[in-house]
């Protein structure tokens with residue numbers, strides 16, 4: 001299986017490294033400097049500095065070069081997936097979606113965006129607790145690889161698996177997507193807890209109540225509960241709510257310390273998907289009649305409300321049943 005990767009950020013590069021264990025890989029990057037650095041020095045100094053890359057990875061700046069690929073890992077940020085897929089010449093190549101987010105405006109999951117751009121292409125979702133720098137250096141990692149076509153799921157898993165990269169099979173594409181999109185918003189909230197110095201109890205409470213939010217929203221959108229409780233849901237939620245290696249968590253830390261979202265997001269080269277997903281997730285939840293108070297709180301913080309005020313109103317909500 002000839003693998004192509006769309007997106008030369010940290011995660012696209014790490015996934016190219018994973019795929020290069022099983023054969024040559026072609027990676028499309030938007031930035032000329034990234035293409036040159038990968039081809040000349042086997043390093044992505046812009047987005048994944050300090051990690052020596054496999055010589056089996058070639059980079060290109062031309063999407064047309066991906067025409068001969070048997071499968072494409074789509075790793076552009078969620079807000080740009082539609083635009084990039086619309087520029088791809090081949091429209092029926094299997095797409096493995098690796099971005100985590102919901103498209104602003106349309107409120108579509110990345111899978112729905114991909115299906116609209118390439119109606120004939122089989123779709124899979126790869127998601128889970130996966131910091132790119134750990135995956136790229138070969139630290140043990142497990143992911144959900146979801147696809148409605150079980151034969152394609154097996155082929156993709158065989159091509160990508162290695163002793164340190166372990167895909168688990170699922171047919172719940174929507175569930176795998178929702179876990180990854182929602183956990184980014186909750187990771188911002190957990191960062192706020194850290195930044196405001198609210199303590200470990202509060203963080204554990206936020207993870208548990210955040211998971212309840214993720215589950216309510218996921219079930220309303222047709223996800224399966226066991227997928228949300230798996231690697232792509234709870235697994236990734238725990239990872240990103242525990243470490244400043246998470247861009248979303250770090251953004252939350254800054255908000256909790258009283259800095260403004262505008263300042264924190266200005267001039268950022270890397271993506272904190274939760275900042276884009278939060279408002280559209282809140283809209284989608286309201287439309288579906290799903291209560292998501294932590295998501296709403298993150299939206300208020302991103303709009304500039306003071307952290308102390310937002311935290312107080314979250315804690316002052318009427319008590320309710322846990323279930």
Ligand SMILES: NC(=O)c1ccc[n+]([C@@H]2O[C@H](COP(=O)([O-])OP(=O)(O)OC[C@H]3O[C@@H](n4cnc5c(N)ncnc54)[C@H](O)[C@@H]3O)[C@@H](O)[C@H]2O)c1
Pocket residue numbers: 007008009010011012013029030031047075076077078080084098099100101130131132133269270271273
């Ligand atoms: N970094 C990780 O550890 C990690 C792990 C799992 C999933 N993800 C997800 O992967 C996706 C990509 O994140 P990343 O960490 O690789 O990115 P990154 O933050 O390392 O780099 C930013 C990326 O955005 C791209 N970009 C910026 N503007 C663009 C535009 N207009 N059109 C197309 N692309 C544009 C850049 O070319 C670059 O590839 C996100 O959805 C993220 O949530 C990241």
Ligand SMILES: O=P(O)(O)OC[C@H](O)CO
Pocket residue numbers: 100128129130131132184187236239240245246247248249271272273
């Ligand atoms: O750095 P973050 O917050 O985008 O998280 C990266 C991955 O999604 C972790 O699984």
